[in-house]
Amino acid sequence: MLIEDDVDHAELMRRAIETEFEVYWTKSGRDALKYLKGLSAEARPVVILVDYGLPGLDGLGVLRHILDEAYDIPVIMVTGQGDELIAVKAMKEGAYDYVVKSVDYFAVLLSVIHKTLQQHNERKEKARLEDELKKLSVTDDLTGLFNRRYFRARLEEETIRAKRQRCSVSLLLIDLDNFKRYNDAHGHVEGDWALKKVAEIILRNIRKKVDTGCRQGGDEFAVIMPGANKAQACGSAERIKKAVKEAEIGRITASVGVAEYGNESIEDFIEIVDEILYKEKTKKHL
Numbered sequence: 001m002l003i004e005d006d007v008d009h010a011e012l013m014r015r016a017i018e019t020e021f022e023v024y025w026t027k028s029g030r031d032a033l034k035y036l037k038g039l040s041a042e043a044r045p046v047v048i049l050v051d052y053g054l055p056g057l058d059g060l061g062v063l064r065h066i067l068d069e070a071y072d073i074p075v076i077m078v079t080g081q082g083d084e085l086i087a088v089k090a091m092k093e094g095a096y097d098y099v100v101k102s103v104d105y106f107a108v109l110l111s112v113i114h115k116t117l118q119q120h121n122e123r124k125e126k127a128r129l130e131d132e133l134k135k136l137s138v139t140d141d142l143t144g145l146f147n148r149r150y151f152r153a154r155l156e157e158e159t160i161r162a163k164r165q166r167c168s169v170s171l172l173l174i175d176l177d178n179f180k181r182y183n184d185a186h187g188h189v190e191g192d193w194a195l196k197k198v199a200e201i202i203l204r205n206i207r208k209k210v211d212t213g214c215r216q217g218g219d220e221f222a223v224i225m226p227g228a229n230k231a232q233a234c235g236s237a238e239r240i241k242k243a244v245k246e247a248e249i250g251r252i253t254a255s256v257g258v259a260e261y262g263n264e265s266i267e268d269f270i271e272i273v274d275e276i277l278y279k280e281k282t283k284k285h286l
Contacts, residue, residue, distance in 0.1 A: 001023075001024045001025075001026075001032060001035075001036075001045040001047070001048045001049070001073075002014060002017070002023055002024070002025045002026075002048075002049050003025075003026055003027075003028075003029055003032045003048065003049065003050040003051060003054065003059075003062060004025065004027065004049070004050075004051045004054075004078065005027040005028070005051065005053075005054050005055060006051070007027075009051070009101065010025055010027075012106045013049065013078075013106050013109060015106075016106040016107065016109045016110060017049075017109055017110065017113070019110070020110060021046070021047075021113070024045065027054075028054070028055075028056065028057075029050070029054045029056060029057035029058065029059070029061060029062040030056060030057050032048075032050070032062060033057075033062065033065050033066075036066070036069075036071060036073075037069075044071060044073055045073060046073070046074075046117060047073065047074050047075075047076065047113055047116055047117060047120075048062075048066065048073055048074070048075045048076070049075075049076045049078055049099075049109075049113075050062050050063065050075060050076070050077060050078065051078045051079075052077055052078065052079045052080070052083060052086050052087070052090070053079070053080060053083075059077055059078070059079075059090065060077075060086070060089070060090060060093065062075075063075050063077065063090060063093060063094060063095055064093065067093070067094045072124075074096040074116045074117065074119070074120040075090075075094070075095045075096060076095065076096060076097050076098065076099060076112060076113070076116055077090040077091070077095045077097075077098040077099075078098070078099050078101065079098060079099075079100055079101065080100070080101050081100055081101060081102055083100070084098075084100060087100065096116040096119055096120065097112050097115065097116050099112055137149075138150035140199075140214075140215040142192055142195060142196060142215070143195055143196050143198075143199035143215050144196075144199065145199050145202070145203075145213045145214050145215045145221070146212060146213065146214040146215075147214065147215060148214065148215075148216050148217060150212075150214065151212075151214040151216065151222055151224070152266070154212050154214075154224055155171070155224055155266055155269075155270075156266055158224055158226050158261075159261055159266060159269065161226070162226075162261050163263060167226075167227055168226075168227055168228055168229045168260055168261070169224065169225065169226050169227070169228070169260070169261045170225040170228045170229065170230055170232070170233035170258065170259065170260045170261065171222065171223070171224060171225070171233075171258070171259060171261070171269065171270070171273050172222060172223040172225065172233060172236065172237050172240075172256050172257070172258055172273075173216075173220070173221075173222050173256065173257040173270075173273045173274055173276075173277045174202070174220065174221040174222065174223070174237075174240065174254050174255070174256050174257075174277075175219065175220050175221075175254070175255050175256075175277055175281060176198060176219035176220075176244075176252055176253070176254055176255075177251075177252065177253045177254065177255055177281065177284060178250065178251045178252050178253065179191070179194065179195075179219040179252055180219075181250075181251070182194060182249065182250040182251070182252055185250070186250070194249045194250070194252060195215075195219065197247060197249055198219075198221070198244060198247075198249070198252075198254070199213070199215065199221070201240060201243045201244055201247060202221055202223065202240055204243070205236060205239040205240045205243055206223055206225070206236055206240075207225075210225075210226060210227070211223055211224065211225045211226070211228075211236075212224040223236065223240075228260075229260055230258060230259065230260040233258045233259075233260065234258050237256040237258050240254060240256060241253065241254045241255075241256060253284075255277060255280045255281045255284065256277065256280065257273040257274060257275070257276035257277025257278070257279075257280060258273065258276060259272050259273045259276060
């Protein structure tokens with residue numbers, strides 16, 4: 001995308017760029033933003049060249065809007081001679097590069113665009129790898145649920161929020177019955193499959209993007225339920241137990257301890273739920 005109000009400069013830049021890229025040109029920063037808003041992520045331009053000295057909304061204003069909307073499109077600022085300080089300011093605010101309208105400046109446009117796209121791809125790849133590493137540090141390798149480390153941090157976060165906002169948070173602790181017998185009889189591969197199956201069942205029976213499903217280790221799982229009182233949490237617990245039983249994974253069933261947070265310490269809260277879970281398991285063996 002090229003945003004340039006000077007027709008002669010726009011034509012020079014368009015000719016230089018269109019040998020490799022399809023060019024959408026507009027004279028107005030506001031028109032450009034309106035056009036971008038109507039595009040799907042797949043249809044957005046790969047790079048934007050914007051003139052700093054646009055009438056109305058100038059190049060810096062356009063840049064700020066693009067960054068605020070998180071369009072993930074690299075921006076190259078085009079400035080007149082003597083505006084190099086503006087270009088440096090633009091880069092500090094998030095532009096990838098700048099081009100000064102000097103003699104034959106349009107001849108370097110393609111190389112600047114290629115350099116910008118390379119930097120943008122490198123940043124995206126770095127961000128992707130960082131996200132993956134972060135995910136691996138808090139995710140259980142086998143089931144894809146959050147791990148014990150994340151469970152503790154998230155539970156602390158939610159109990160603090162519950163105290164501050166005077167709202168509910170409930171906790172489910174889930175333990176599989178007869179899992180050891182199944183694992184011994186069928187082997188670790190089948191045992192791992194069973195754990196993954198249970199993890200899927202848990203995710204299907206809790207609120208997406210609200211509740212947090214975790215694997216504590218072995219055949220133990222947990223669910224943190226922000227905003228849920230004990231009755232609501234018990235409803236989720238019953239659905240999970242029913243779904244595990246109906247899955248008919250050998251003789252595996254689920255025991256679930258449920259409690260609503262009551263301003264105790266995290267350790268005491270977990271212990272309360274654990275005791276409820278133990279009582280339920282004990283009843284099954286009587």
